[in-house]
Amino acid sequence: MSTITLNKHNFKHTIEQSNFVIVLFTADWCEPCKLFDTIFNDQSNSNTEIVFGKVNIDDDPLIADYLNIQQVPTVLAIRETIIVDGIHGAMNSIEFMQMIRVWANIRTTEFNRHFSNTGKNNITDATISE
16 A cells, blocks of 8 residues: 555544554655655555555644654554554664564554543544644
């Protein structure tokens, strides 16, 4: 599956409709982002069961602000609408492949139990709007 562009119009829907999403927060002016971009796209093409999306923080600052993204590149792993991990900074291809494997094996049962006990849900409970 190719990488999709996420924005305020499709971010929530994409997260809610997908079991596993990896989101790259990026910016056109960010040199490490440009270097990591090829690695991210290659993994997107190799892991078709995972949704890979990009958020340009300059084009859609509301998403980055809501998720408190302070640095780019930042990669978030989201399983069943729950952020299970995040990494700041670019990775090489091997590191990124290893992280994808780790994220794919995370069981969200405990996360779901926690959220159901606290009455709070997940990142899709908030509305990202202007």
